[in-house]
Amino acid sequence: MKIRTKIVLISSIAVLTAAFLVNAMVLWMTSKSWSNEAYAQAYQNSFVVMSEAEEGLNLSGSEVDKARLEYYFKTYRLENNQRDFYTVCIQEDTEGEGRMHYEEIYNHTIFSPQKLMSQTYTDCEDKMGIMYCSFEYGGGKYLIFRKSFAQGVEIFRIEDVTYVQQQAEQLAVSMGLSTLGIMAVMVLFLYLILKRLLKPLQELNETAGQMAEGVYDRRVEIHTPDEIGQLGESFNRMAEAVEMRTHSLEESEKRKTLFMGNLTHELKTPMTAISGYAQMLLSMKLTPEDQEEALHYIYEECNRLERLSKKMMKLLELDQDTELTCIDISAERLFEAAGKACQVILKEKQITLECIQQGEHFQVDPDLMTDVLINLIDNGVKASEPGSKIILRAGENYIEVQDFGRGIPQEEQEKILEPFYMIDKSRSRKSGGAGLGLALTAMIVKRHNVSLRIESKEGEGSRMILQFV
Template identity: 40%
Template sequence: MKLWLKVSLCAVVMVTLSTTACSLLLLLRSGQSNLNLAIDNALANQQIRAASWQSAMQTRLDESYGETAARSLAKYLMGQLGDSSTALLCGTDVIYNTTTVSPEEYLPVTAEAQQYIIEDIDDKTMLIAGSAATVNETRYRIYVIKDITHVFTGIRELAYSFAAISLCVILAAGAVTVFITRALLKPIATLKENTSLIANGVYGNRVTIAERDEIGELGEDFNRMAEAVETHIQELRDEAERRTMFMSALTHELKTPMTGIKGNAQTLLATKLTEEEREDALYAIDAACTRVERLSQKLMQLIVLRQSRNMLLSPVPAAVLIADVQAACAEQLRIRGLTLKTANDMGLVMMERDLLADLFINLIDNAGKASRRGDIIELNAHGGIISVTDHGIGIAESELDKLTQPFYMVDKSRTRKEGGAGLGLALCDEIAHLHGARLIINSTPGIGTTVSVVFDAEGAQYEKANQ
């Protein structure tokens, strides 16, 4: 059953119960009031007639009157003082009765106090009121018989009217409740439709927030949930795409050395070579194996880094890090004829010392490959940013976003000639993320490149040297 229907039914049931209760209460009060009025009128009528008759009898009746004369006088006076609803009895004898009812059968009065009874007689509802009166030691009974059928008929008609009015009220309330409930719950139906769309893979839909009530808050929560789901799905898609590209690039990178190994091995097996040719083939196989080994080591390092999200960092002075990097790069820089210039105003940096040193060694190695003999490479630590700058060939802006992708190489022939595998910057990017930092690359072709590790990103910690 739909929610709007449940709410509407509950509202209709409540309206029905309340309307019925009010109608019954009004009906009972009104009916009882009308009945009491009819009873009071009948009792008053009976009391007046009984008192008038008794007074007249006592005034006119003489002791010389015999029983027959007394009864004749009683009948005469009742005829004068009574009406079509009165009756007079003496003992069991009916002296005067203009009605069709024998009241003594229903109300055998035995005392002078007024009594009454309501009885259904011949499809009519009759009210019989009576009392006893003693005149000259003779006991008489005076009755008033009133037809009060109209009172109960009025109550029934009033009940029918209340029922009709209640039915109209219930139907109107039901229609209004359905309309209002559907209007109020329409945003929930919209949420349901959007939920179905998300379940079917459509993640871009959002609901419009019209009111700032509980349903509006639910809509806001839904939009946040949809945004989170869409972001997560996009991340999964991006990750799947990266893995596909990674495997494609890995396959491509392995294909070249494996082809060389296989070709040289087949040559050694199938062809009679001179000693020099055999040595060249073996050297080629060794170089290809070395490249595969280096590639596997870098891959393993990259995988380990991506899994090491809870690495323990400790405070290390930036000067110590720079000294480690200088010592590690000194020989390669000397061979290439390059100079490393450093500057530092940072204090402590939260780091894993060996990993962060490896990051900057990689960056300086890349800078050295892009530089000319005699160039200066700068390693600067300032304001939460440690950067490596070279004045080499530079990189086109269109290539910058791809540099941290595994196996991506701007100049593949030069990279392979230098013994690279295209994983250096990917490793650097992972190391930076482990330290809560960002890797930012700025480059201008023909002028040089600056790679910065920004430690003031969320989660990174550093301290200025003068603090």
């Protein structure tokens, strides 16, 4: 069941219950008022009849003229245009053995004197001593007013008040129909309003369903200044975060797949060479010089595999968003550590490392930033000719490594930051490279929120600039 149907159903039940209670109260109060008015009118009519009978016919005397009473009720009141359909005049007399005898003087009803006398009456508490009772007969409701006079004369006045109940029933039907009509209009109006108000939620549900199926670029168009609008904005932010995270995971997975594929390829070459030289040592008789050469090559390739595995592990660690421990360190200390680590490769190619700094400090992870400088210097050494120099320079919010080697082609400058990408693969393998140094550098500087900018011209050299925020 949809939420708008639930709201309409619950609202309808609540309104119907409230309307029923209100209608019942109004109907009860109205019926009570009408009953009181009917009682007052019936009492007034009875009071007039009994007062005139008492005063005009001298019913308070010692003797009762029955003929005169009968003539009064049959003729006098009709001549005065006062309709009389429900008046009874009787005289009661006590017979022997405690029995009562009732003599009808006038009876214009279907009720017998015994029926009228057997009712339980309540005093009206007026000066005339009129009493009354109510009873139902033949589907109608009646009020009986009774007045006792001297000589056992009893006058009864019967009023038909069935119309009060009929009016109440008509009112109940009218109120019920009116309530149902108003409820129908209200339910339709409420349904349309809720359909309009909840339409953004339906759109939100459809968009969420599409996202669950893998469509992450969908957004909801909700611009209402209420909680639903805020929910739409929060949903869009969540969807954007999910899309970015999903793309990030997909890209990471692609990189890892490519990384492992390239790693497998890179491992294949040294392993093939190591296996070949090992088989040669086992199956052939070699001179001591050839044996030493084979063992030296196996040793170098094993070292290369070790370096490759260490760099691979470093890349995998950095790709897991581990928290870095950054401290304030001087450029002098960073340059000194990098220079010592690169001393051997600089000496092999007779390249001079020139360090220029003026006491600058940086917030970095010392070990990782030293690795960055070592990789950049190593890259510069590989690109430089013997006897040249490399400049390591620090300035306000930047560190740069400049070489004067062969340079990097413009179309290659973005690609060299990818794992295992090498501009000159043959030269890189001869120099022990695997294409992981700059990729590792790019990941480290990214974790430091530092940008790496490459400025290079072919034949003139390159500048690797680390720009700190």
